[in-house]
Structure formats: structure tokens, C-alpha cells
Amino acid sequence: MxxxxxxxxxxxxxxxxxxxxxxxxxxxxxxxxxxxxxxxxxxxxxxxxxxxxxxxxxxxxxxxxxxxxxxxxxxxxxxxxxxxxxxxxxxxxxxxxxxxKGAGWIAAFPAPNVTVEIAGKDPEQTSSSDQIDEEFELQADSSPNNFDFLGQQIDSGFRAAKNAAPDRCSLSIELAWLLAEAAHSEVFPAKFSYHGRHPLKGVIHDRPYPIIAIDAERSLARREVRKHERAVTREGEVECLHLRNFLESFMKDEGIELPLLSRHGIDPEESILPQTYRDFQAAWTSTNQENQSRRSNEVAAVDAEDGTNELPASVNANLDAAVAQAERPSQ
The missing domain is CATH 3.30.300 (GMP Synthetase; Chain A, domain 3)
Structure with missing residues (x-):
């Protein structure tokens, strides 16, 4: 009832x-x-x-x-x-x-991935220029919901996330490489698991991709079961140093740039910046100089039309001489 x-x-x-x-x-x-x-x-x-x-x-x-x-x-x-x-x-x-369940990945900006404003999210802060700068990236940091992030590493992160499960947090290979290095340096405490290589659609031309995860099992009973299962199958835990070396070799073989991250309080060296960033930096500098030159020419043209620009000193001197000559009394 x-x-x-x-x-x-x-x-x-x-x-x-x-x-x-x-x-x-x-x-x-x-x-x-x-x-x-x-x-x-x-x-x-x-x-x-x-x-x-x-x-x-x-x-x-x-x-x-x-x-x-x-x-x-x-x-x-x-x-x-x-x-x-x-x-x-x-x-x-x-x-x-x-x-x-969870998954994680990491991506480099402003290259090779890009930050894009979402139209209509915040009209007052929307930029009218396609030339991004650090201020633009800082806006994305403070209000990421007003932006979208696009690129290969974003795509591969979404694809790798499909392997997440309640007992394991799936990682992209770039993030796994960084965390394995951090674990080896005793900065990050975690147990990794390796689940072989499987193709991810659209990632590294559909070649088999390493499936890496962090143990996220919260049930003590299921952890015990897994421990005994490893003993039966003689499967050892993934050692962070071996995982880092394997992923580094894999990324180099596939032409994937290693992610750059420094230790706390230490700035990365300019000489080891990724090539994609250095290429982007050179192109950005060239484009920025062209834009500044074009804006200067536009301002000069407007000033000339408004009569606000000054004439060269030699022209002014000739005009003064002509006026003085005209003002002399005739004889």
C-alpha cells in the first residue's frame, strides 16, 4: 500500500x-x-x-x-x-x-595543441585577433570553461580514457611517462599497471598504443584477490623506472615529442625546449613583427589624413623660407 x-x-x-x-x-x-x-x-x-x-x-x-x-x-x-x-x-x-572512474592526459600549449575561444561565452573578453599571446593563454587558465582545447594530444587523451574502469585510472602515454619519472624520483606515490598495446582509432595511425593505468581499487577484498592472482600468474608489479624507459623508447620510435616539465623551483632550460615550440616561437615572432609594422603604417596613414602628423624638418624649413620671402617688401 x-x-x-x-x-x-x-x-x-x-x-x-x-x-x-x-x-x-x-x-x-x-x-x-x-x-x-x-x-x-x-x-x-x-x-x-x-x-x-x-x-x-x-x-x-x-x-x-x-x-x-x-x-x-x-x-x-x-x-x-x-x-x-x-x-x-x-x-x-x-x-x-x-x-x-577516471582518466588523465597532458597536452602542450601553445603548440602543437591550440586554445580556442568559445563564441558567446564571455563577449567582453572575446578577442578579435587570431594572434594569441601569453595573456590569451592566462585567460584560458583562469576561465577554462570559456575556451576549448584542440590537438592530437587532446584527441589521444580522449581515446585512451575509454580504457578507464572503477579499479584503474587510465593515462595517456605522455602523462604516464611524466608520472613514472615522478614516481622514480619519489615525488609521486602510485602503482602502475600495464595492459598491453591496443589500437586507438586515429591515434598514431591506428598502430597499437600502450594502455597504462594507475591502480584505483578501493576495495581491500578485491586488492587481496588481485594480489593472489598475480602470484598465480607470476605477474609482477610494473616498476616505474622500466615503465618510464619503455614509454620513452616508444615515443621516440613513434616520433612523439617527450613532454617537458621541470622540478619545483627550477626553470626548464631553453636549449631543451621541444622543437614544435621553437618552431611556433619563430613563426609567432615573425607574424607579430609583421602585425606591428602593419599597424604602424595604418596609424601613420590615418594621421596623415587627419593632418596630425608632423612634416619632416627639411620641408618645414623650406616652407618657412618661402613664407619669409613672400613677406619681404617689394622694391
Missing amino acids: ADANKNPEPYQEWVTKFRHFYREFPIFIDSRYARALRSSDDYECYATNGPQVWKTIGDEILFCCRVQSYEHLSACIVAFLGALDDYGKILDQDGKHMDV
Whole structure:
């Protein structure tokens, strides 16, 4: 018999669940990120550079931020993994068999990937120029939801994310390489797993792509099962140094540039900047100089029409002499 005193909900239960997820999960990220930064007093400089919501796609929330060092990257990934664990435990208590899973990738800007403004998002800040600069990129950092990010590394990241599961956070090979290096340097604490190579549509010409993940299993019982399974199959854990070396060799063989990231407080050397960035820098400088020259010529032309530009000194001297000659009394 139905409870006549109970008010019916206007929406199905899944609607409420998703609204809670969209509202609460970013808060979990912020909390975990603040906790990760407390591991060192020096990390206070990253306090305002945590993961931000970029956009939502269906039942997914995409976060992004500009990564500044290995330590900063570690804090971001640790925060994300911690938020997945915290929110997953809440879902476990609910008993509705819902779960969360995550994936991560990294991309280089302003080349070879690009930042694009989304028309109509913020008309007051929309740029009318196609020539981007650091100020443009900083706007994207502070308000990523007003921008889109395009490029091969973005595409491959989305493709690799399809291999994510509740017990494993899938990684692009570039991000996995950085995290393996960070783990080897004891900056990042995580256990990696390797799942062979599988083609990802449109990535490296559909050749087999290494599937790398971070262990995200939160169930102690299932961790125990996995541990015994490894003993039976004689499968060892992936050693971070071997993983880094394997991915480095793979990327060099495929012509994929290694991502550049420095340790905390150390600026990257100019001599080791990626070739795509140096090519972009040269082209940007040339285009910027042409634009400045064109604008100067346009200003000069307008001034000439308005009569606001000054005549050359030699012309002024000749005019003065002519006027003086005309003013002399005739004899």
C-alpha cells in the first residue's frame, strides 16, 4: 500500500544522483588538492592553480589546469585519485551499484595543441585577433570553461580514457611517462599497471598504443584477490623506472615529442625546449613583427589624413623660407 503522506519526487532518482555528482565532486577535488599541497610549505605557490572544471560531457566532468612542475602534477593527480576514492565510498554506502572512474592526459600549449575561444561565452573578453599571446593563454587558465582545447594530444587523451574502469585510472602515454619519472624520483606515490598495446582509432595511425593505468581499487577484498592472482600468474608489479624507459623508447620510435616539465623551483632550460615550440616561437615572432609594422603604417596613414602628423624638418624649413620671402617688401 502506498504511503499517502509521502510527497512524490518530480524527477527519477538518477537525476538527483547526477546533480549531486556535478555539484559535489568538484568540492571533493578542491578538498583533496588542498590536502596534497600541505605535504610541503613550498607548495603554497600552487594554491590557486588547482584543477578546474573545463566542461561536462554527458555523465563526465572534465577538469584541467596548467601544470607547472612534477610536484604540482603529483598534487593534481593525487587529489583526483583521492576524490575518486572518497566519492566512490559514498556510492558504495548507497548500495545502488553506481561507481566512478577516471582518466588523465597532458597536452602542450601553445603548440602543437591550440586554445580556442568559445563564441558567446564571455563577449567582453572575446578577442578579435587570431594572434594569441601569453595573456590569451592566462585567460584560458583562469576561465577554462570559456575556451576549448584542440590537438592530437587532446584527441589521444580522449581515446585512451575509454580504457578507464572503477579499479584503474587510465593515462595517456605522455602523462604516464611524466608520472613514472615522478614516481622514480619519489615525488609521486602510485602503482602502475600495464595492459598491453591496443589500437586507438586515429591515434598514431591506428598502430597499437600502450594502455597504462594507475591502480584505483578501493576495495581491500578485491586488492587481496588481485594480489593472489598475480602470484598465480607470476605477474609482477610494473616498476616505474622500466615503465618510464619503455614509454620513452616508444615515443621516440613513434616520433612523439617527450613532454617537458621541470622540478619545483627550477626553470626548464631553453636549449631543451621541444622543437614544435621553437618552431611556433619563430613563426609567432615573425607574424607579430609583421602585425606591428602593419599597424604602424595604418596609424601613420590615418594621421596623415587627419593632418596630425608632423612634416619632416627639411620641408618645414623650406616652407618657412618661402613664407619669409613672400613677406619681404617689394622694391
